[in-house]
Amino acid sequence: MLDRAPQELQADESKLRPVAFRGAGFTPGGGRTSGWIALALVLALWQLAGSAGWVNPLFLPAPSAIAVAIYKLAVSGALWQHVSASVVRIGSGWLIGTVAGVIVGFAIGLSTLARGVGITFISALFPIPKIALLPLLILWLGIGEEPKIATIALGVFFSTAISVYSGVDAVPRNLIRMAQSFNVPFHAIVRRVVWPGALPSILAGFRITASVALLLVVSAEMIGAQFGIGAFVLQAGNLMQTDQLLAGVVILSLFGLAVGKAINVLEARLLHWR
Amino acid sequence: MDLIADHISHRFGSLDVLDNVSFTVASGEVVAIVGPSGCGKSTLLSILGGLLRPSAGAAELRGAPPADSLNPLTFVFQDFALLPWCTVKANVEFPLSHTALDAAARRAVVDDALRRTGLSDFRSAYPKQLSGGMRQRVGIARALAVRPAILLMDEPLSALDSQTRELLMEDFIGLLADGAMGAVYVTHNLEEAVRLADRVVVLSRRPGRVREVVTISMTRAERGGIDARGKLLALQNQLWSLIREEAIDAEREVQHA
Numbered sequence: 001m002l003d004r005a006p007q008e009l010q011a012d013e014s015k016l017r018p019v020a021f022r023g024a025g026f027t028p029g030g031g032r033t034s035g036w037i038a039l040a041l042v043l044a045l046w047q048l049a050g051s052a053g054w055v056n057p058l059f060l061p062a063p064s065a066i067a068v069a070i071y072k073l074a075v076s077g078a079l080w081q082h083v084s085a086s087v088v089r090i091g092s093g094w095l096i097g098t099v100a101g102v103i104v105g106f107a108i109g110l111s112t113l114a115r116g117v118g119i120t121f122i123s124a125l126f127p128i129p130k131i132a133l134l135p136l137l138i139l140w141l142g143i144g145e146e147p148k149i150a151t152i153a154l155g156v157f158f159s160t161a162i163s164v165y166s167g168v169d170a171v172p173r174n175l176i177r178m179a180q181s182f183n184v185p186f187h188a189i190v191r192r193v194v195w196p197g198a199l200p201s202i203l204a205g206f207r208i209t210a211s212v213a214l215l216l217v218v219s220a221e222m223i224g225a226q227f228g229i230g231a232f233v234l235q236a237g238n239l240m241q242t243d244q245l246l247a248g249v250v251i252l253s254l255f256g257l258a259v260g261k262a263i264n265v266l267e268a269r270l271l272h273w274r
Numbered sequence: 275m276d277l278i279a280d281h282i283s284h285r286f287g288s289l290d291v292l293d294n295v296s297f298t299v300a301s302g303e304v305v306a307i308v309g310p311s312g313c314g315k316s317t318l319l320s321i322l323g324g325l326l327r328p329s330a331g332a333a334e335l336r337g338a339p340p341a342d343s344l345n346p347l348t349f350v351f352q353d354f355a356l357l358p359w360c361t362v363k364a365n366v367e368f369p370l371s372h373t374a375l376d377a378a379a380r381r382a383v384v385d386d387a388l389r390r391t392g393l394s395d396f397r398s399a400y401p402k403q404l405s406g407g408m409r410q411r412v413g414i415a416r417a418l419a420v421r422p423a424i425l426l427m428d429e430p431l432s433a434l435d436s437q438t439r440e441l442l443m444e445d446f447i448g449l450l451a452d453g454a455m456g457a458v459y460v461t462h463n464l465e466e467a468v469r470l471a472d473r474v475v476v477l478s479r480r481p482g483r484v485r486e487v488v489t490i491s492m493t494r495a496e497r498g499g500i501d502a503r504g505k506l507l508a509l510q511n512q513l514w515s516l517i518r519e520e521a522i523d524a525e526r527e528v529q530h531a
Contacts, residue, residue: 181323181325184369196357273360
């Protein structure tokens with residue numbers, strides 16, 4: 001434009017031209033149709049590769065073979081046996097870890113003494129891969145369900161405690177001062193100001209601890225269990241039954257998705273004010 | 275009930291914020307506190323309201339609070355301090371939940387506070403659904419619900435646009451008209467100070483000391499008239515002349531910090 005002759009510029013000045021729009025992009029929408037289409041395309045391609053014999057089914061069974069494997073597992077009843085064993089372990093471990101984590105997290109968030117002691121211990125113990133403690137827990141608690149549940153509970157506990165005290169720290173202090181200025185008692189401030197204020201962080205923590213619990217249950221079951229999705233996947237791998245192995249992986253994925261959905265529902269109900 | 279600032283000094287670590295501040299807010303009186311940025315106005319208000327322990331001196335009360343007052347010293351906050359997970363009604367009811375009032379009495383008090391602040395139609399709304407002005411009205415309704423003897427207002431209009439400020443200023447004047455309720459009004463806005471206060475306490479720059487106390491001899495009703503504008507402007511100029519040099523120094527200090 002700078003190269004043009006002065007006459008040309010003068011001619012342009014008499015014309016009306018629209019201001020160029022420069023505000024496009026950086027606002028990704030929430031549409032999910034494209035996601036479903038992409039998933040369907042990948043599955044179709046995968047199925048085609050399997051059916052056409054492009055890949056060895058031993059290394060990568062086709063989606064239809066995995067679906068058949070899941071169907072056979074369901075019909076034989078083995079699916080429920082494995083899933084229920086895993087769900088009981090996850091449920092118990094997650095509940096114990098969450099209750100303990102919420103109590104300790106609130107104590108750290110509200111008490112100077114608990115903060116001093118708690119953060120030191122959490123900083124020291126949180127980085128330890130909890131599955132490494134399973135042999136020790138077996139020694140302490142025996143070879144039954146307890147060590148697996150304890151491993152999951154430990155993994156869930158640390159993440160929960162951290163998300164809870166971070167949530168308590170993030171509650172705007174002006175809201176606490178406001179409540180104090182109206183002589184609202186301590187327990188009521190915790191229940192009516194701190195708890196709801198920390199809830200977004202606590203629920204975000206639930207999302208993480210659900211994944212941690214799933215990871216740990218599979219690992220623990222691979223180390224020492226007869227039933228459970230982890231044990232089933234390991235067994236299928238040892239026998240080179242890759243369709244069954246991937247069936248286990250799909251079930252784990254569906255389980256993770258279901259937990260994620262449940263947390264979405266919980267968030268929609270409890271955090272509707274956001 | 276009188277509120278007395280009795281030789282209050284305060285320091286945050288090695289930083290002296292307030293130095294030997296003394297004045298009295300008589301029953302039903304409105305006292306504005308003005309001064310350059312960082313002179314300790316909000317700190318002083320927190321000390322007067324019992325939210326901060328002073329390093330020296332004390333905030334004291336003289337005389338009994340009104341019999342029906344549920345919280346004699348009640349704050350109205352600059353940032354509204356509303357619970358975002360509660361509706362307007364629940365926010366106004368919040369300080370009443372821990373009083374001896376039964377459910378029916380609480381409902382009546384909340385209804386009255388909402389009516390006085392023009393919020394009756396917004397009782398089910400959440401704070402995020404309201405404008406800044408409406409949110410501050412909720413803060414005022416919540417304060418009125420506990421029937422305070424003295425309102426402690428920390429720059430209550432500073433987060434609002436000028437039109438909303440004007441409307442809320444009119445509301446404050448109306449609420450304080452009968453003299454039943456006193457107020458300590460912290461502001462950096464000298465126009466607000468001269469329109470609302472009976473006396474203006476001018477603090478020096480940090481550490482804040484009482485530099486001068488300016489008495490405004492007109493009633494608040496008189497200040498609304500056109501004739502009063504000149505006098506109010508003169509008062510405003512008088513206050514500005516007291517603050518100006520130190521406000522410039524304070525601003526430079528902030529920029530260099």
